Amino acid sequence: MSNMKQEILKLLKNDRFVSGQEMADRLEVSRTAVWKNINALKSEGYSIESVTSKGYHLTEHPRYISPTALELLVAQSGLFSHMEYLQTTGSTQVEALQKLEHHGGAYIVVAEEQTSGRGRFNREWSSPKNRGLYLSIVLRPNIPISEIIRFNLFISLAISKSIDQAFSMESGIKWPNDIYINNRKVSGFLTEVVSESSVINAIICGIGINIFEDESVGAIPNATSIEREMDGNSHMDLDGFMETLITNIERYYNRFINEPFSAIREEWKARAIVFNKELRITEAGESYMAKALDIDDDGFLEVLDQSGEIRKVISADIEL
């Protein structure tokens, strides 16, 4: 049996009353052990009511993600074999890199807070405690390093779809690494690679999602949070969101391993927010205005610059 607290959470998530005796029988433990674990779940932020002769019932999820729910997701995952949950760290990217030799398979590092969170181009990624999701996923595909552009396209689709499915939103992908809602950035990801002679040893993909409205989100003019974009009555279930995110990451990672970009190209394009707009593109120190026309089968953006030349952009900073 996996961890008892995870098993009890799984039973409670069935959305019905479960008696202490039923739990004790099913898990082959004492009722005192059940009671202790119920209390431990309560201290993680779960509201669990207890009604005489009916049993326990989960009435509310924690406001933030819970380590037990994440451990349960990873225990059920066909891809990830390990999860590390940290209350604070400099950056989950650095933590994930340091753990490479300790864990053979794919794993996740999650932190409640980062003190040196970073984004693309070494920009700061503000990561105040329990306000956003800060995670790094480590994957170990046996593929050439040149495939990383294709990886970003699959993963961007997984993140954008998860936000929409879990929070009933319409997010879009700002090529290559950002997720936007209503023209503002809600999430960004950063893909780093550990490689040997052009073959990938590990991908460390760091994902940041602004969940709650916060001074740091408010201070950035084109940033937003899930909370700001949500209908006031909607309930924020971050356990549910993490489940959706991990499921979609698994699904799109498997597709990335087995399929070409052309298999998701139309789906990706339907979410892209860069087409038919004047964009400022900064690539390898050069900055120019251009209009994005299409994305090719290799995942390169085709743009029309102001001199009428069609260029292919591989990886760039783009301003809408």
Ligand code: BTN
């Ligand atoms: C970007 O938009 O530039 C990418 C932002 C990536 C932020 C995440 S938060 C978790 C992980 N740890 C970091 O230090 N950065 C990534």
